[in-house]
Amino acid sequence: MNLTDEERALLAGEAGPARQWAIGHQIAVGRYLGAADFVPVSQAHIMADTESLGPAGVEWLERLAALPEADRQVRIPTITDPRGTDFAAAARLRQQDWMLDLERRAIAAFQAMGILMTDTCINYQTIMPAVRGEHMAYGDTGVVIYSNSVLGARSNFEGGPSALAAGLTGRTPRYGYHLDEHRRASLHVAVSRTPAALHEWGTLGALVGRLAGDYWQVPVLSGIDHIPGSDELKHFGAALASYGSVALFHMVGITPEAQRFADVADAALPLRATIGAAEMAAFRTGPAGDGTVDVVVFSAPQLSLFELRDLAALLDGRRVTVPLLAVTSPQVKPDADRAGLTARIEAAGGQLLSGMCFYQSYAREMAEANGWRNLATNSAKLVNILGGYGYRPVLASMEACVAAACSGRLAA
Amino acid sequence: MTVFAAAAGMGERVRGRALVASDGFSARYDLDRIAGVFSRPDHALAGQSYVGRILVLDAAKGGVATAWMLHEMAARKIAPAALVLNRVNPIMVQGAALAGFTLISGFAVDITRAVANGALVEVDPGADPPVLRVLENPA
Numbered sequence: 001m002n003l004t005d006e007e008r009a010l011l012a013g014e015a016g017p018a019r020q021w022a023i024g025h026q027i028a029v030g031r032y033l034g035a036a037d038f039v040p041v042s043q044a045h046i047m048a049d050t051e052s053l054g055p056a057g058v059e060w061l062e063r064l065a066a067l068p069e070a071d072r073q074v075r076i077p078t079i080t081d082p083r084g085t086d087f088a089a090a091a092r093l094r095q096q097d098w099m100l101d102l103e104r105r106a107i108a109a110f111q112a113m114g115i116l117m118t119d120t121c122i123n124y125q126t127i128m129p130a131v132r133g134e135h136m137a138y139g140d141t142g143v144v145i146y147s148n149s150v151l152g153a154r155s156n157f158e159g160g161p162s163a164l165a166a167g168l169t170g171r172t173p174r175y176g177y178h179l180d181e182h183r184r185a186s187l188h189v190a191v192s193r194t195p196a197a198l199h200e201w202g203t204l205g206a207l208v209g210r211l212a213g214d215y216w217q218v219p220v221l222s223g224i225d226h227i228p229g230s231d232e233l234k235h236f237g238a239a240l241a242s243y244g245s246v247a248l249f250h251m252v253g254i255t256p257e258a259q260r261f262a263d264v265a266d267a268a269l270p271l272r273a274t275i276g277a278a279e280m281a282a283f284r285t286g287p288a289g290d291g292t293v294d295v296v297v298f299s300a301p302q303l304s305l306f307e308l309r310d311l312a313a314l315l316d317g318r319r320v321t322v323p324l325l326a327v328t329s330p331q332v333k334p335d336a337d338r339a340g341l342t343a344r345i346e347a348a349g350g351q352l353l354s355g356m357c358f359y360q361s362y363a364r365e366m367a368e369a370n371g372w373r374n375l376a377t378n379s380a381k382l383v384n385i386l387g388g389y390g391y392r393p394v395l396a397s398m399e400a401c402v403a404a405a406c407s408g409r410l411a412a
Numbered sequence: 413m414t415v416f417a418a419a420a421g422m423g424e425r426v427r428g429r430a431l432v433a434s435d436g437f438s439a440r441y442d443l444d445r446i447a448g449v450f451s452r453p454d455h456a457l458a459g460q461s462y463v464g465r466i467l468v469l470d471a472a473k474g475g476v477a478t479a480w481m482l483h484e485m486a487a488r489k490i491a492p493a494a495l496v497l498n499r500v501n502p503i504m505v506q507g508a509a510l511a512g513f514t515l516i517s518g519f520a521v522d523i524t525r526a527v528a529n530g531a532l533v534e535v536d537p538g539a540d541p542p543v544l545r546v547l548e549n550p551a
Contacts, residue, residue, distance in 0.1 A: 025509050025510065028422060028509040029502065029505050029506050029509050032420045032509075033420075033505060047475075047476045047477065047479075047480075052440070052477040052480040052481055053480050053484060054480075054481075054484030054487065055487075056487030056488070057480050057483055057484055060483070140475070140476060141474075157475075157476055157502050157503050158502070158506070159476040159478070159479020159503045159507060160479055161479055161480065161506055161507075161509070162502070162506040176502065214471040214499045215471075215472065215500075215502070216499065242475065245471070245473050245474060245501050359440075364446075384441065385440065385441055385474075387452055387453050387454065388440070388441050388442055388452035388453075389451075390444075
């Protein structure tokens with residue numbers, strides 16, 4: 001890679017060992033992926049729940065945090081993805097003390113480095129949305145795909161270590177979606193029925209993700225018949241990134257880089273598939289066995305204020321009989337409290353959790369401690385992840401999930 | 413001995429038995445990292461131990477957690493010996509860089525069809541180009 005004088009100085013350790021590690025890590029990644037040089041970034045976003053970090057990762061962070069203040073502080077605004085718990089609800093979730101201890105230690109280390117504990121995967125809705133063309137080092141697949149596709153920003157998937165490195169150096173290797181040539185569409189999918197609910201947008205994302213198959217594919221969708229809202233694109237993008245490891249999509253006439261098909265694709269790009277009602281219906285599996293549901297979860301991504309409004313309305317006058325967990329960000333939660341949404345959800349027996357995400361919060365251990373196996377959700381992303389954690393997850397509409405939480409059964 | 417050249421690699425040279433499938437890889441989505449087995453029910457390797465094996469798989473999948481999890485698994489010595497992929501994503505590279513983990517990717521053939529499950533293989537990221545050598549095929 002071509003390095004500036006400043007980058008050579010960082011590599012030589014002239015700005016301390018944390019930045020020396022950071023630039024060395026970034027050079028190793030950049031060389032592997034063909035980066036010619038670095039690009040400055042204006043924000044970093046770190047995914048670092050302690051189930052992923054483990055004790056070894058927390059100890060690693062603590063070693064960086066123990067460096068002198070001038071050596072350990074991040075250089076650009078650096079924020080965090082959801083944590084592994086909501087401390088106020090940990091006992092109810094039957095999370096264990098060692099999990100909370102690891103979380104506290106990781107938080108202390110991040111704060112010592114000047115990192116803002118935003119604990120959210122919907123920062124594009126709540127903190128500081130990216131601007132078209134702005135280079136970022138974002139570390140949640142849902143954040144990356146939304147920012148790249150809907151906002152026109154430029155980021156690769158930056159895992160926790162690389163996002164932290166970007167925070168420390170203020171730059172990232174210039175490869176992948178920082179470059180114009182990688183932002184052209186490589187996969188054309190037509191949509192013959194535009195989704196009508198959030199779980200259907202997730203279904204569409206999952207189907208396109210399966211077709212795409214890997215990180216370097218850029219789908220372009222045609223045929224969407226109305227402008228989707230932010231929550232709809234949030235669920236679509238999160239599922240597409242989850243099922244396909246995809247970081248960028250275009251929608252003709254909707255997303256900013258694809259006002260026309262020709263803006264992002266060659267005329268010769270073949271139509272790979274058409275997705276309609278039949279394909280979407282075939283994707284969904286029915287509930288296991290007699291439809292018994294152990295837990296209902298709204299999470300992945302965290303819910304917006306508007307999603308919470310819809311959930312509160314569905315719960316008004318009803319009472320859940322199995323746990324209903326709704327997860328939002330620490331930025332949205334106070335508004336939900338002030339607007340009375342939290343009280344309405346809790347009056348029905350639901351729980352509104354803040355600053356965590358269900359699958360990032362020791363999902364396997366929560367399942368074992370609470371006897372949860374059959375899970376209903378309107379998040380296609382959550383369905384994709386939780387099978388490996390021992391759950392039998394089922395995708396359903398928000399309305400059907402609420403009904404299941406009240407009756408204990410999910411209708412076939 | 414059959415040798416397959418890769419587009420890129422990092423980490424130390426390692427030798428071990430290949431665990432092969434035409435399926436993807438994500439540490440969060442696919443593994444029970446406590447038990448050391450593939451746990452995703454619809455994964456082609458569901459129920460099989462990955463500990464000490466050289467995983468030969470198709471593409472990197474899923475989210476960003478693998479960037480930490482390779483380091484976490486290596487610290488507990490419940491980790492694969494190396495990862496060999498047709499198609500990599502940045503997360504696998506970032507995770508391997510943090511953990512000092514052996515990773516190679518990008519072949520002229522579908523590597524999951526070219527290497528037999530159970531073969532004794534050597535992964536040499538330091539060769540120019542990086543290579544996977546098949547030392548012994550299973551009986």
